[in-house]
Amino acid sequence: MCTRWLALLVFSLGSSALLAQPTPPPPNQEQTMQILLDRIQQLEKRVSELEDHKRKQSAAQTGTSDSQTVAESTPVPANAAPAQALHSEHPANTTEIREMQVHYPSLQIRGFGDIDFSATDQKGSVSGFDLGQFVLHLASPLSEKVSYFGEVSFTAQPSGYDLQVERTIIRYDYNDYFKMSFGKYHTPIGYWNTAFHHGAWLQTTISRPEMVKIGGTFTPIHFVGLLAEGNLPSGGLGLGYSVGLGNGRSSILSKAGDSGDSNDNRAWVASVFARPARFYGLQFGGSVYHDKLSPLQGPELREWITSAHLVWTKEHPEFLAEFSNVHHRDIQTSQTFNNQAFYIQVAYRLPWLENKWKPYYRFEYIHKPESEPVLSDVSDLVGSTFGVRYDITNYAAFKGEYRNTRHGINEPRVNGVFLQTAFTF
Amino acid sequence: MTADRKIASRAAWLLWCLCLFSLQPLAFDSARVVDVAVVVHPDTPVTNLTLAEARKVFLGNRQYWSTNIPVVLLIRAPVARERNVVLKTIYQMSESQFKQYWIAKIFRAEAASAPKVVYSNDMANELVTAIPGAIAFIDARDVRSGAKVLRVDGYLPGEPGYPLR
Numbered sequence: 001m002c003t004r005w006l007a008l009l010v011f012s013l014g015s016s017a018l019l020a021q022p023t024p025p026p027p028n029q030e031q032t033m034q035i036l037l038d039r040i041q042q043l044e045k046r047v048s049e050l051e052d053h054k055r056k057q058s059a060a061q062t063g064t065s066d067s068q069t070v071a072e073s074t075p076v077p078a079n080a081a082p083a084q085a086l087h088s089e090h091p092a093n094t095t096e097i098r099e100m101q102v103h104y105p106s107l108q109i110r111g112f113g114d115i116d117f118s119a120t121d122q123k124g125s126v127s128g129f130d131l132g133q134f135v136l137h138l139a140s141p142l143s144e145k146v147s148y149f150g151e152v153s154f155t156a157q158p159s160g161y162d163l164q165v166e167r168t169i170i171r172y173d174y175n176d177y178f179k180m181s182f183g184k185y186h187t188p189i190g191y192w193n194t195a196f197h198h199g200a201w202l203q204t205t206i207s208r209p210e211m212v213k214i215g216g217t218f219t220p221i222h223f224v225g226l227l228a229e230g231n232l233p234s235g236g237l238g239l240g241y242s243v244g245l246g247n248g249r250s251s252i253l254s255k256a257g258d259s260g261d262s263n264d265n266r267a268w269v270a271s272v273f274a275r276p277a278r279f280y281g282l283q284f285g286g287s288v289y290h291d292k293l294s295p296l297q298g299p300e301l302r303e304w305i306t307s308a309h310l311v312w313t314k315e316h317p318e319f320l321a322e323f324s325n326v327h328h329r330d331i332q333t334s335q336t337f338n339n340q341a342f343y344i345q346v347a348y349r350l351p352w353l354e355n356k357w358k359p360y361y362r363f364e365y366i367h368k369p370e371s372e373p374v375l376s377d378v379s380d381l382v383g384s385t386f387g388v389r390y391d392i393t394n395y396a397a398f399k400g401e402y403r404n405t406r407h408g409i410n411e412p413r414v415n416g417v418f419l420q421t422a423f424t425f
Numbered sequence: 426m427t428a429d430r431k432i433a434s435r436a437a438w439l440l441w442c443l444c445l446f447s448l449q450p451l452a453f454d455s456a457r458v459v460d461v462a463v464v465v466h467p468d469t470p471v472t473n474l475t476l477a478e479a480r481k482v483f484l485g486n487r488q489y490w491s492t493n494i495p496v497v498l499l500i501r502a503p504v505a506r507e508r509n510v511v512l513k514t515i516y517q518m519s520e521s522q523f524k525q526y527w528i529a530k531i532f533r534a535e536a537a538s539a540p541k542v543v544y545s546n547d548m549a550n551e552l553v554t555a556i557p558g559a560i561a562f563i564d565a566r567d568v569r570s571g572a573k574v575l576r577v578d579g580y581l582p583g584e585p586g587y588p589l590r
Contacts, residue, residue, distance in 0.1 A: 035503040035520060042502060043544070096548065097555045100541050108538070110528065141537040144495055149534035169534055175492045194533065202529050231486070236477060238486075275486070277477030280517065315522065355519055394521040424528060 105148075107140040111425045112199030116206065120403075120416035131156045132420070133214075135166070135198040145173050153198050165258070166198055166222070177230040184256065187223040188242045188271045189287050190322045191309035201422035204318065204347050204360050204389055206399050210381055211324060211341035211366060218341055218366065218378050219305070219324060220249050220289070222256030223269065238275035244268065248291035249303075253374060263300075267291035273309075281314035293328070298374045302329045315349035315358065328374065339375060341366040347389075358389040364405075379408045387418075396423035460565040460582035461510045461589045463575040464553050469494065469560070473576040476514070476588050482560065483515050484526075485536040490558055498540035499549055499561035507546070507562045514589055562589070 112135040119127035138150040151167040171181035186193045192212045196203040211218045225246020232239035247257030248267025273285025289305040304327040312319040323342040329335070347360035366381040383405030390398045401418040463479060465471065469490050474482070481487045488496050501508040503520060512518055518526060527539040543549045546567035553561045554572070565582035568574060580587040 032504075039502055039504050042542075097552060100552055101556060102538070106538075108531070110532065137532050139531055139534070139537060147537045151532075167534070171534070173488070173495075175489045176487055195529075197532060199532065202525075202532065238481070277475075277481070280477075280480060314517070355521070391521065394524050 102141055102144075105140045105142050107138060110137045110139075111135065112137070112201055112423070113425070114200040114420055114422040117419040118416060119418075120414055122414045122416070132200055132422070133198050134161075137197075137199070142170075147171050147173070151197060175230075177233070178228065179230050180226065180228050182226045184222055184224045184258065185227060185244070187220050187289065188227070188229075188244065188269055189219055189289050189305055190307040190324055191283070191285075191311055191320065192322060193219060193221060195311075199422070199424060200420060201395075201397060201424045204358060205345070205362060205385065205387060206401050206418050206420040206422075209322075209341075209343040209345075209362065209364050210383070211322075211343065211364070215254050216377065217253040217375050218326060218339065220253075220256070220267075220291070222258075223248065223267070224256050224258055225266070232272075234274075236277040238277055239272065240275070241270070241272050243270045249293060251294055251296045253293065253295055254377075263292055263294040265292035281312050283313060284308075284310045292331075293374060295374050299333075300331045301374060302331060303327070304329075315347065316351075318345075318347040318349070318358075318360075320345040326375070328372065330373070335371075337369050337372045339366070339368045339372060339378065341381075356391045358391070360387050360389065361385065380406075382406050395425065396421065459590070460587050461507050461562045462565045462568045462582045463577055463589065464549070464561050464563050464568055464572050465575055466497075466553055466557050466559045467573045468557055469573065471575065472573075473579060476578050479577060480515050483511065483540070485530055488536070494558045497556050497559040499543050499552055499556075499559055500540040501546075501549065501562070502542050502544050507549075507564055510589055511562050 112133075114132035115129065116132050117127075117129050134154040136152050138152075139147070141147045147170075149167060149169045149171070150165070153164050153166050155162045155164070165184060167184055167186060169181050169183035169185060171179055173179045186197060188194050190212065192203075192208060196208070198214070200206065208214065210216065212221065214221060223244060223246045225244055227242055227244040227246075229242035230240065232241055245266050245268050247261040249255070249262070250257045250259075251262040267290060269287060269289040271285060271287030273283055275283045286306070286308040289303075289307075291303045293301045293303050295301075305324060306327070307322065307324040309320075309322040311321065321342070321344045324340070326339040326341075328337045328339075341364075343362055343364040345360065345362040347358050349355055350357045350359070362385040364381060364383045364385075366378060368375060368378050368380055372378075383403060385401055385403045387399060387401035392398060399418075399420045399422065401420075403416045403418065404413055405416075406413045463474065471490060478487070482496055483498060483500075485498070490496060500511060512520065512523055516523055516526070527536075530536045531539065541552075543552060543561065546563045549561040549563050550567070550569045550572065553559045553563075554569075563572075568582075574581060578586070578588055582589070
């Protein structure tokens, strides 16, 4: 009996000792510390703003000079402000309410940049560093219903920097179901072209897939004209649409018709997508694009681009897949050409090491018929990319990639190592 | 033998009490879990949202309550429990994913601005009453009387099955 009591004693001691152990620190303690420090900074800034405001008000009321007010005010110790703010509730006053309400126009600017290194075993290639695109993004609500978005890029060239207006859009929102805009867009074909714009920090990988690469001709990257977009009443299916009419490609196929169309025929694009509420993170959709091409060299063609995508936008895992068929029909001879391309990209944000590491893999494929008359810079492609992204902060990342690609038929495979640091500011 | 048993019995009783005492903070923690209410401006033409609809609103995919009332998102500053509940339940994102999401959303020209940050439940109460179309998550204990609290999936805060806690 005594033995049984002793066993109970040992069990009780053991269990109480276990229960008495302190909670282990969370794995993302460093991140929490950073958040706390950010919060402290925000609160300190807020306290000083409020003090300034109060000082100005009292100065205005009493008619005393600013210098006197500053001299009389007692400085708050730097470490006291956050402590007070954290432990006391913070009711909003009229000034804060006024500050919270949007003022028009209200310009916000955000910048993106990246610095790259590349080395490949391709004959004639030169390894080294290069500055990627320096991108500025401008957003400004002009009223409750009207807003402006702009994007400009600076790309390093041997003779200087090439400045491009990538997007300039003025949009009128009627409601969630109808938003009308005018300007220069990234053409809503497929997924990548409208999900990731010119900031490399936004995308997981170092570069865009070849089929949607900036300056490429497979997909018309830009579109100048008007666009209607919005949600479709569809309950949990989460349907959305966009329909556009514009200039399409210029006579240089990689360029948009910024300064006017190359012919009297407008391009149009229509796309539909679904984001089912039941599967948060899932998106799928399709798009159709039509244009008449009048290239500098080559025959006039009718162009039909059909595209479909299926993506899972969460990071555990991230899955992106997109397919496009570019159909050309010679207006003179009625000969047709079909060019196909797709990519599949899989990534996974690792749950360890503060969720900072994200390995990824992408497979790309492009097929172009030999007789295709206008897509001269496109070649057959089979390629794999293995890489990893490391988010050094919330706003900057390092990426490293190994690529194995084969351009053209019977061409040797090319191996390459690519490094990038991409950031937003 | 009887004395030994008495001593062992008392020791076991004491240890049992210790056990209960050490379990108490856990029980206290679970009792402390408080629902987070979804509060909107009184003129907002909505009384019930499903969790999926709330997600659509907070992801910026629904930007208008009606043609003339835009949605104004209010969210607590980092570290606040209400923010953690919103990130975990609604966004299903970490703090850094949340920041990246809104940068990308604005950069895609899909939203003009990110949610506005509020520093306390009092401030959230004030602003949600003052700004037409505003929606905020507030600790259910701090919701002011007369505030318009939405049902989520048909439940009000405090009711069994309420999803935001």
